[in-house]
Amino acid sequence: MKNPLHGDIQMNNKMKVATTLLLLSFALLEAPLVFGQQSADRNIPDSVKAVFSGAETITLQHRDLSPADITAIEKASATKWSGDKDVHVYLAIGTTQGKRAQLGAATVVENVAGVGDLTIAYDNELKVTKVIAGRQSGDATSPAFLGQFAGKGHDDPIKLGQDIRYSGTNRASATAITDAVRRVTATMQRLYGKAH
Known part of the structure; x- marks a missing residue:
């Protein structure tokens, strides 16, 4: 017999992975922006x-x-x-x-x-x-x-x-x-x- 909650668990895991990847991409994108601004401040x-x-x-x-x-x-x-x-x-x-x-x-x-x-x-x-x-x-x-x-x-x-x-x-x-x-x-x- 198929577990009716199994699909929800899979979807929940996919959402967790997607959220983690999204947060990781924001973190990776933000680091160069911060460093770029800091280095630009030194060049003013x-x-x-x-x-x-x-x-x-x-x-x-x-x-x-x-x-x-x-x-x-x-x-x-x-x-x-x-x-x-x-x-x-x-x-x-x-x-x-x-x-x-x-x-x-x-x-x-x-x-x-x-x-x-x-x-x-x-x-x-x-x-x-x-x-x-x-x-x-x-x-x-x-x-x-x-x-x-x-x-x-x-x-x-x-x-x-x-x-x-x-x-x-x-x-x-x-x-x-x-x-x-x-x-x-x-x-x-x-x-x-x-x-x-």
Whole structure:
């Protein structure tokens, strides 16, 4: 005689095996994600951490630019693209009004003439919030000069002598900084902006 409960026992064992396999797969998948985030945190530049000191998490995002992207950015910024086609964007996440939200983002432009690396932070509307020079270069890296970029976006000219004023002695660095900020605002608009 066949046991009527035998089918239930087999089904119960299959469910246990399936549940165990599912939990094991989650555990295996989660380990690399945690390690990836930890290693990414170690690679976050100190200047980015300083800009987003209140962030709970800063995540590095890679975006590869296509030839069409580079052409559009060069046209929009009136500057030549140089360097890597892999753009690194640091996204800052924190809690505002009790909810997790993106606080802003930053990009580091390497080797800007006379000032080293330039960290450019912007809000969720892609407006510049802060510019930090990696190396002091006289009045071209002064808070008074760098502060002029705050609130600027891709719709602003961001041109030395127009909306950006400079009367110091290091015009080459001031021009390089201005061009870098204009190129970054055009890049962020191309990658993340809304058409208008």
